[in-house]
Amino acid sequence: MKKIFYLITAFLFLFPADIRGQVVDRIAAVVNNEIITLSEMEEAGARFFHQVKESSIPSEREEKLRRARAEILNQLIENKLLDQEIKKRKVEVSEREVDAAIDDILKQNRMTMNDLKMALAKEGTSYSVYRSHIRDDLGKMRLINRDIKSKIVLNEEDLRKFYQENIKEYTDPLEVKVQQIFLPIPQETAEEKIRAIHKEAESLLTRARQGEDFAQLARDHSRSPEASAGGVLGFFKHKELLPELEEAAFKLKVGEISDLVRRPQGFHILRVLDRKGGEPKPFAEVQNRIREAKMQEEVEKKFKDWMQSLRAKAYVETRL
Numbered sequence: 001m002k003k004i005f006y007l008i009t010a011f012l013f014l015f016p017a018d019i020r021g022q023v024v025d026r027i028a029a030v031v032n033n034e035i036i037t038l039s040e041m042e043e044a045g046a047r048f049f050h051q052v053k054e055s056s057i058p059s060e061r062e063e064k065l066r067r068a069r070a071e072i073l074n075q076l077i078e079n080k081l082l083d084q085e086i087k088k089r090k091v092e093v094s095e096r097e098v099d100a101a102i103d104d105i106l107k108q109n110r111m112t113m114n115d116l117k118m119a120l121a122k123e124g125t126s127y128s129v130y131r132s133h134i135r136d137d138l139g140k141m142r143l144i145n146r147d148i149k150s151k152i153v154l155n156e157e158d159l160r161k162f163y164q165e166n167i168k169e170y171t172d173p174l175e176v177k178v179q180q181i182f183l184p185i186p187q188e189t190a191e192e193k194i195r196a197i198h199k200e201a202e203s204l205l206t207r208a209r210q211g212e213d214f215a216q217l218a219r220d221h222s223r224s225p226e227a228s229a230g231g232v233l234g235f236f237k238h239k240e241l242l243p244e245l246e247e248a249a250f251k252l253k254v255g256e257i258s259d260l261v262r263r264p265q266g267f268h269i270l271r272v273l274d275r276k277g278g279e280p281k282p283f284a285e286v287q288n289r290i291r292e293a294k295m296q297e298e299v300e301k302k303f304k305d306w307m308q309s310l311r312a313k314a315y316v317e318t319r320l
Contacts, residue, residue, distance in 0.1 A: 028073055030317040031080040036073070045072035073320060081310050086139045091146075093138045101134050148302045154294055162294045163283055169293075170286045174278030175235045178249050181208070181217055182224040182231075184266035201260055201267035208257050214271050232273070245270065 026038040042049070045068065052068045053061060106116060117127050163170065183201045185194055204221055208214050218231030226233055241249060248258040249270050258270040283290075 027319050029077055029319060030315070031077055032084060032315050034080055034084070036076050036080060041069065041073050041076060044076060045069065048072060069320060073318060077316060077318075078307055078311070081307070081314055081316075082140050082143065083136065084314075085310060086136075086143055089143065091139045091143050093135045093142065097138055098131055098135050101138055102131070105134075144299070144303060144306075148306055149295070149299055152295060152298045152302065154291060154298070159287060159290050159294060160283060162297075163286070163290050166290075166293070167280050170289075171280045172277035173237045174250070175237050175276050176249050176252070176272050177235045177274040178233045178241070178245075179214060179218065179231045179271045179273050180224070180226070180233055180245075181214070181222040181269040182227075182266055183221070184223050185264070198260075198262075198267060201269065205257070205260055205269050208269060208271070214257070231271075235274075235276070244268075 027035050028038045028041045029036040049065060049068055049072075052064050056064045102116075105111075106113065111119075116130075120127055120130050181201075181204055183197050183204075185197055189197075200221075204217055208217055215230030215232075218227050221227075222231050224231075236246075236249070238246065238250070240246075242263070244261055244263055245268060248261050248268075249272060252258060252270070252272040254272055254275055256272055258268075261268040261270065
């Protein structure tokens, strides 16, 4: 519901139209017995239109702006229909509920009331107008809850199907904790010296595989910064290690030691200390998250159908 709430809110921070006493610039749409003016639409979509202008090439700009204006106008029409339905159904929101919603917004954004009022002032909006917008949005959420969310029933079969269809979302990336012994090959080293380093590396590999303490071998023989910590490099996901090291490390089970890995910079011996992720979390562990995600999906789908039904019963005329 928060997603729909924010979608609605994004387009509603405009002052209520009071046609009396104002020069009517142009009517953009008629919704039953109320109008939406062109200036309202331009104000509501000002930032969006600016982004479209800035991101479009000249030859495409006008067409993209036309589509953007149609999108904003459609949002304003839906908002007007929701406002009218709230009045018709006499949906009420108390001052206490408005206070609670604003407190929640302050907590989520780590703001004080003074911060909020200063931000509103910069936008040219008063706190009382802001409270009015929050009240309207809460009314819309209440109406949507009553007419849509309360009628959705999710059973375990639905949730398990959603789990399987979105299994990647419930699977943490595979990570391996790597320990290494590294013997570098200095630049311009003679072949004879390289062969000696290779022989030393093979000897260390044999000793490690025969059961000698890998961490101690790293402390005594490895020549890299992590040697003093027993050669522990830490956890790595795919593509976070050098390709040659990744290929060797991700094949290993916990406790296994790699073959000798030769790179231009030297010889590596890898050992995997731990593996985590890579497998989907059990359904029972993520069931509540799945229920929320599936409910959100169903609400959005039914909200579109509900709005189409509301619009079909209304008189809507666009004049762009």
